Amino acid sequence: MSQQDDVPTAPWERPRKRQAPARIPLTRERIVEAAFVVLDRDGYDKLSMRQVAAELGVAVSALYVHVDDKDELLQLMYNRLFDDVELPEPDPETWQEQIKDFARDGRQRLLRHRDMARISMQHVPFTAELLPHVERLFGILRAGGLPDRVTAIAGDLLSTYMEGFTLEESMWQDRMKDSSWTVIGSRLENYFASLPPDRFPNLVALADLMVGETNDYRFELGLDIIVRGLASYGTHSDSDQDEAS
């Protein structure tokens, strides 16, 4: 898409008002895009305004024309990551699976970009761009017959779990990089298993279960625990009014 800029405009072609701008104009979108490139290549710690500017072949200060803050840039990245989520029409029959899909999809999106989970924990809770998604999520939960006060909390609970789990997950990979997961796993398992059994009987006993399973499995089980808890608030939305005081 950049090579056609180099081709001189043929004389019989009416040149556009803005005749073939040698530099594609800087936009928020292009900045966000470049930020993702830097993030994936160098990681969050190296994601600086200067690096992003260098990626675009542009001066640092140029970025500040389009973006107020580094914070705003991070926010834009987060928003773009969840730009195109499409939540299904609420279905009372399969609401539990719909909820789980929401969380699964969120995790996958965060895993798409390196260190993205760390950025996600920094974002301001509610942003206008994300409102439609929250709206849909609430629709699903209400369709499932959950009491409103549970629904109002469930959104927070789910996204907190999703982001928190993914953060921890990607932190492991980060702290012990240049090792495959199986290597990390067995190393950790050995560590737990080698603890003095008299002082740490439970840790020793659960050593294999803590690291033996895949992240997918662990995420799925945690998700199931939450959804079961939600479901326990049942379809009959009045009988439990006084249980959580």
Added chain:
Amino acid sequence: MSQQDDVPTAPWERPRKRQAPARIPLTRERIVEAAFVVLDRDGYDKLSMRQVAAELGVAVSALYVHVDDKDELLQLMYNRLFDDVELPEPDPETWQEQIKDFARDGRQRLLRHRDMARISMQHVPFTAELLPHVERLFGILRAGGLPDRVTAIAGDLLSTYMEGFTLEESMWQDRMKDSSWTVIGSRLENYFASLPPDRFPNLVALADLMVGETNDYRFELGLDIIVRGLASYGTHSDSDQDEAS
């Protein structure tokens, strides 16, 4: 405790081996302590090695004799915050309440220091100092009759919720400082309620429930959801072997 250092040693008193050291020696503990002072006064963004050093009246480089990294310092702060937790003897009768108390206590500790939740999300998942607590937590969960594979995940789930909730909670207070909570609340509620009802029926309907309640209530409800989910894996630990595939 510092004024007796200024009093000259009386001649008839045998001076100690180290005679009245004008400077109390720098230790890890003192550095951590100073870091907490800076954190509480200036917040996480201003918590720099230089500020900590200034708080102690000491050069920056002196800190690095006792502390490898800023990362290590943060880790030490996190550890000290949970130093003196005492989890109760596992009791099969009240395990649910014991679990809840664990999470409640954790939240309170994080709230004790400004921005502490932000630091907590940065810590490495398992550290030797925290092993005894995990051990006890597992004991409680197993005493409650939970299957081992659920127990192995529950620890993560609980601390993720606790830390994530507290982070979000303290982020609100931070973003809209110089406003009391009731002001923030009503402002937010107005915002949600003012959304176009045709596009956001659920958000409008739940507006008051989302912000009307206190953080304590919301935390408690989320906790209840999780504990219910855990409890649903029941005391009969074999019947649900194939439910979460």
Added chain:
DNA sequence: AAGCGAGAAGAACACTGTTCACAGATTGAT
């Protein structure tokens, strides 16, 4: 009393986010 070794000091390096006055090109109007 001399010497040794640990701990603190100060300066330096290579970064960071952000702002400023200035130049350059692109636009609209004359």
Added chain:
DNA sequence: ATCAATCTGTGAACAGTGTTCTTCTCGCTT
């Protein structure tokens, strides 16, 4: 077609940051 105005990108600068290096000084042991 020329001029003015507007905006966008530039380069330099400021005030910080984490970390390391060499120097120096102090307290303790021999």
